[in-house]
Amino acid sequence: MNFDLTDEQKLWQKTVHEFVANEVQPKAHEVDVTGEFNWTATRKMGPLGLLGLNIPEEYGGAGVDAVSAAIAIEELGWGCGSTALAIAAHNGLGTTPIVLYGSEELKKQWLPLVANGKNKLAALALTEPGAGSDLQGGVVTKAVKDGNEWVINGAKMWCTNASIAEYIITLVRTDPAGGSRSLSQILAPTDTPGVKIGPAEKKMGLHGSPTHAVTYEDVRVPLDNLIGEEGK
Ligand SMILES: Cc1cc2nc3c(=O)[nH]c(=O)nc-3n(C[C@H](O)[C@H](O)[C@H](O)COP(=O)(O)OP(=O)(O)OC[C@H]3O[C@@H](n4cnc5c(N)ncnc54)[C@H](O)[C@@H]3O)c2cc1C
Structure with a gap:
């Protein structure tokens, strides 16, 4: 080769x-x-x-x-x-x-x-205060359908680029029953009401790469912002 x-x-x-x-x-x-x-x-x-x-x-x-x-x-x-x-x-x-x-x-x-x-730029939020390696078992940020919208509530940690991003792709639980088909990814524009981006974390290095906690309080985005299939 x-x-x-x-x-x-x-x-x-x-x-x-x-x-x-x-x-x-x-x-x-x-x-x-x-x-x-x-x-x-x-x-x-x-x-x-x-x-x-x-x-x-x-x-x-x-x-x-x-x-x-x-x-x-x-x-x-x-x-x-x-x-x-x-x-x-x-x-x-x-x-x-x-x-x-x-x-x-x-x-x-x-x-x-x-x-x-x-x-x-763009960002992805998987990690939560109680979910790092074990996303499948630990993610509690949830999205529920209400009419034509998802309503997202929860908290994410260590999100690279959150403060310099147009949107954050957010890992959420869409089936409260849990299981291997209960997590989905939904695009949340950072200017959506209810998206709150915390101050940049004071890391030991990589200071010019901003890392943030992000909270979602009744964040409403269109159902079409689902990326891929629900639960997959
Ligand atoms: C600078 C920086 C940028 C980041 N950017 C992002 C981002 O943009 N988006 C995002 O979603 N996340 C981001 N993260 C978070 C990162 O993805 C998590 O830190 C990572 O997934 C590990 O999760 P944790 O920190 O909770 O550690 P834990 O999952 O608590 O793991 C701690 C230690 O335990 C070990 N461990 C865990 N489970 C087991 C097990 N079952 N058996 C044996 N050992 C185990 C791990 O290997 C590790 O050494 C960032 C983190 C940092 C530091």
Whole structure:
């Protein structure tokens, strides 16, 4: 098996490396000391494709192969661990669920918006105060149907990008009886009334990658914001 990078992947690596050397690495120390997310570099990542690594081109992304996506995050990590974590979470956690399982409407509405660098990013909230490794047994954040809407109540922890995200894909229990088909993912725009994002956690490192507690108090979103099938 040949593990060498293709010419196209080598060119991509060089392009991303040069971008990171100019825009990301010089700010790494400042980002770590101040805890300020590097928006200046992130704005320029949209046109380069770094905010849509897994997003097909028809939805405004770069749609690169898995090795090229890994190369991009590796190069970002070379320049600044915080920025790399935020961009990795945006791509891998915040957009991939929509790419893989979202409806056509959700793809059209959200993917171009978060891939172009002009807006905020994407986030995924799984972890809760009582649910880390054991999401299946521990998640108590719930969503119940009310007319054409889901009503979400609960609390999440350690959500990367929450304060710099357009939406948070939220893992919720949709069947109170529990069991292996009781969890669903629902997209909650961060400006929805009832979404409360706590202050950035004071971590031991990666200060420029904001991590937050998020609470949901009677958060109403359309039923169509379900990603994939209910309970799956
Ligand atoms: C910087 C940072 C960013 C994060 N970003 C996100 C995010 O964007 N979205 C999100 O949803 N979450 C996020 N998280 C949370 C992360 O996913 C959880 O911390 C992780 O799932 C582990 O859960 P926990 O911390 O509750 O640890 P626990 O599940 O309590 O585990 C603690 C320890 O016990 C071990 N352990 C657990 N269960 C068992 C078992 N059955 N047998 C043996 N050992 C076991 C674990 O391996 C671990 O060493 C983030 C966390 C950090 C630190």
